[in-house]
Amino acid sequence: MRKPKLIISRCLNSEKCRYDGQGFEDKVIANLKEYIDIETVCPEVSIGLSTPRDPIRIEKHGEEYKLIQRNSEFDCTTHMNEFAEEFLSEIKDIDGFILKSKSPSCGIKDVKIYPKGNKYSISKKGRGLFSEKIINGYSNVPIEDEGRLKNYNIRDEFLTKIFAINNLKCSENIFEYHNENYMLLKSYNEKATKDLDYIIKSNKLNKETISVYKNKVQEILNAKRQENNKIKVVKEIFDKYKNDLTINEVENYEKLLQSYKDKKIPYSALLVATKIYCIRFDDEVAINQTFFNPYPEKLINISDSGKGRDL
Ligand code: SF4
Known part of the structure; x- marks a missing residue:
């Protein structure tokens, strides 16, 4: 590999x-x-x-x-x-x-x-x-x-990008890549990810369209990831389970989200909290998203995550 x-x-x-x-x-x-x-x-x-x-x-x-x-x-x-x-x-x-x-x-x-x-x-x-x-x-x-x-956040973005691009280079199955990286790409650019979806579902996949797909992924990952896009994706994942949770659980998650928006907790904490719900509801599609594990776990060192979040 x-x-x-x-x-x-x-x-x-x-x-x-x-x-x-x-x-x-x-x-x-x-x-x-x-x-x-x-x-x-x-x-x-x-x-x-x-x-x-x-x-x-x-x-x-x-x-x-x-x-x-x-x-x-x-x-x-x-x-x-x-x-x-x-x-x-x-x-x-x-x-x-x-x-x-x-x-x-x-x-x-x-x-x-x-x-x-x-x-x-x-x-x-x-x-x-x-x-x-x-x-x-x-x-x-x-x-x-x-x-x-x-800085944890700058490092996280850097590692996320290089491993997402490497996965793309290694991938022999573009459908698999698309499915596993969908949420991650969406957290960069929702509209461009929908365009990728259209390419994948168009039934016209050939060498040329795969190359268009790959270039588009590269373009998406070149941009700076906006905080509101990350928040939108975690919220979208959480909202799938919302109706099966107690008011208390929903309120606590919303408080956590607010703490992240107020820069009181790191992104990694929000991701872990969201992933726990994916595990609880046995949502394999979500659990296997690179959005939650964009690079090898051993590279996560959050000791400096409390420092400034600005990229
Ligand atoms: S690698 Fe760059 S910074 Fe380091 S010693 Fe050489 S020129 Fe200087």
């Missing part, structure tokens, strides 16, 4: 390629290794810089952003741009990226930018030069940094 394939900044994989000769042991990546295939890259080492090395930074020269070694003032911009383009042209069948936060090469946001030759950064923050090319070239796969992935 194919595993999701991710490209990761090499220093996050405990490899000592940082400017100071150090690396990081990132817990999220360490946990992921059992379930994904990893390819690592260190763009700075790949363009020929030594380890340890004179650190580089992004400087604004007029309208241009340059990658400059701080002490020697060596300009690495062309080397980095050429390497990034070559790297992009060589990678195939990638499901996502985890890049090092705030690095002038790998950072996907909040990278400090300095005026030419100045000691202090300017207020504007940007992306690393390598990650800029990756983001422009791979708009259809999730790209995150290890700092953002420490």
Whole structure:
């Protein structure tokens, strides 16, 4: 069975390629290794810089952003741009990226930018030069940094997407995929999922329509999942059982839903509560939805789930 394939900044994989000769042991990546295939890259080492090395930074020269070694003032911009383009042209069948936060090469946001030759950064923050090319070239796969992935909700969305796409790539039976992922896709985009339903039920499934279906799934998963869509789906599942429950049970579930809306409990708590009703009513179709288990259970670590929910 194919595993999701991710490209990761090499220093996050405990490899000592940082400017100071150090690396990081990132817990999220360490946990992921059992379930994904990893390819690592260190763009700075790949363009020929030594380890340890004179650190580089992004400087604004007029309208241009340059990658400059701080002490020697060596300009690495062309080397980095050429390497990034070559790297992009060589990678195939990638499901996502985890890049090092705030690095002038790998950072996907909040990278400090300095005026030419100045000691202090300017207020504007940007992306690393390598990650800029990756983001422009791979708009259809999730790209995150290890700092953002420490947040439960951001990590949950990232993992949900890469495993949903991997399931699609592995699936030999599009009907099965559609049935098992229906609620999950609906929690991203109800209307687009109904269009998928139409494709599946149209009796015109062939190579071409399957390819249209797959592209549409990719499009659905590329978008940001809205809170109200998630709430709508859990409510829809719960409402199936509502008439067979006591007023007390219904009221308690509604309170739970409100607590989630008020950001007092994490999404995982709402999912577990809803799944308990699916189990109680022996609703196998719902229980087997990837909506409840979008990725391997061992990857669920809710220790940080109380922190901010914003993506
Ligand atoms: S942040 Fe990127 S360029 Fe810097 S050491 Fe890590 S992998 Fe290499």
